[in-house]
Amino acid sequence: MARVELIMPKMGESVSEATIISWSKKIGDMVELDETIIEIATDKVDSEVPSTHQGKLVEMLFGADDVVKVGEPFAIIETEAGENDITAVTKPTAVTVVSNPSEEVVTKAVETTTKPTSNSGDRFYSPLVRSMASQEKIAIAELDTIPGTGKDDRVTKSDMLVYLQNRGSAPKITVEIAPEVIATQTEQKAAQIAxxxxxxxxxxxxxxxxxxxxxxxxxxxxxxxxxxKQTSAHITSFVEADMTNVVNWRDSIKDDFKRREGQNITFTPIIIEAMAKAVKDFPMVNVSVDGTNIHIHKNVNIGMAAALPDGNLIVPVIKECQNKNLIGITKSVNDLATRARAGQLKPDDIQGGTITMTNVGTFGNLMGTPIINQPQVAILACGVIKKKPVV
Incomplete structure (x- = not known):
């Protein structure tokens, strides 16, 4: 018998860890090659991880709600052939995206005000636990008091649920932070919320x-x-644009474009191309903020907010729009939109955005007040295109 480690596979350039949602097998169960063994979640999408070997599951190295880093073993399989030594599998594993994408998630670069739950000291909190704590307004000092039943005494989802059930009768914990400890305005705001x-x-x-x-x-x-909303001051400006020439041009070329490229051209790629060109003149809308540092991005990676059949949202990203023509942008938009609706986006498809556009006109709205995808600084909302009398 040989014992083989199953390794958390790479899920994209920007994804370094994943949270185990559930196990599809129990200790002692037989596992077939390429059979799903765990379901995982990043902050973006849920995915199934298949087994790279056939054999019997003998060890679960992590439990539900635990965070596993890419490249780290999460289970041990006992196979028929080979020696008794434990062998790490380095073969890349395909991850199948199965469900529920979400709105563009805030990157770790900005630890901000509604995250009083960022890791403190040596104690680690999973993204799921941090999210639950943020929603329940649990300060970091209060979170530190919750006993954990996970690996290395980590707090799990179950621990959080038990704590929240009993929280009503317990006094709230407040923390006093000396002003000299707080170095920046961002930290001051975070402390105030905490x-x-x-x-x-x-x-x-x-x-x-x-x-x-x-x-x-x-x-x-x-x-x-x-x-x-609590991280940055949102200011919305409303501007009307005459789309007559754009509408007439698209109507005149869309049939030929479909025959030639095999793609439907909508207004979305046209607007995205215009955004990419505008960034050249206004580069400070294509930045990210990390504390008091501004990161000016050379690539224009435009996120495209998309509504899903279940009512949720996801923001796939068209990478390097400044290097693509309208045909390339159209193909990227159609591909990402199709895979988003089918729940087939990969984690890397929704990473790395530098500015976002959302089309509220899809729902017949004249205008909207969108929310910035942190740590970006700008988002464009496009209303419905409609005929109006002009003088």
Whole structure:
């Protein structure tokens, strides 16, 4: 018998770790080659990880809600052939995306105000636990008091649920931070939120009410959008653009474009191309903010907010738009939109955005007030194109 380590596969250039959502097998179960063994989640998408070997599952190195780094073993399989030594599998594994993408997630570069739950000292908190703590307004000092039942005493989802059930009768924990410890305005704001004790909203009993828990993606969207509003001051400017020439041009070439390129050309790639060109004149809208540092991006990676059939949102990213013509952008837009609706985006497809556009006109809206995808600094919302009388 040989014992083989199953390794967390690489899921994209920007993804370095994943949270185990559930195990498809139990200790002692037989596992077939390429059979799903765990379901994982990044902050972007949920995926299935298949086994790289056939054999019997003899060890689970991590449990549900634990975070596993890419390249780290998460299970041990006992196979028929070979020696008794444990062998690490380095063969790359395909990860199958299965469900529920979310709104563009805030990168780790900006640890911000609604994340009083960032890791403190030597204690590690998974993205899921941090998200739950952020939603429940749990300060880092309070989070540090929660006993963990996971590996290395980590706090798991179950620990959080038990704590939240008993939290109502327990006093809230507040923290006093000396002013000299706080170096930046961002840290001051984070400390202020961390020290503020907030209760959940008391919803009146109106009789016949159904309570439905948010799904995981909706919770993430709620947490990330709230965090963005508390991170940066949002100022919305409304400008009308005469689209007559654009509409007439598209109507005149769309059939020929379809025959020649095999692609439908919508207004979205046209607007994205215009955004990429505008960034050349206004490079400071294509930046990210990390504390008091501004990162000016050379590549124009435009996120395209897309509504999904289940009502959730996802923001796939068209990379290096400054190097693509309209045909290339159109193909990228159509490919990403199709795979987004089918739940087939890869984690790397929704990483690395530098500026975002969202089309609220899809729903017939004249205008909208979009929320910035942190740590970006700008987002463009396009309203419906409609005929208007002009003088």
């Amino acid at each position: 020290t503020t004790s907030q209760n959940r909203v008391n919803i009146p009993n109106t009789g016949d009410t159904e309570i439905v828990e948010m799904d995981r993606m909706r919770k993430l969207i709620s947490a990330h959008m709230t965090m963005s």
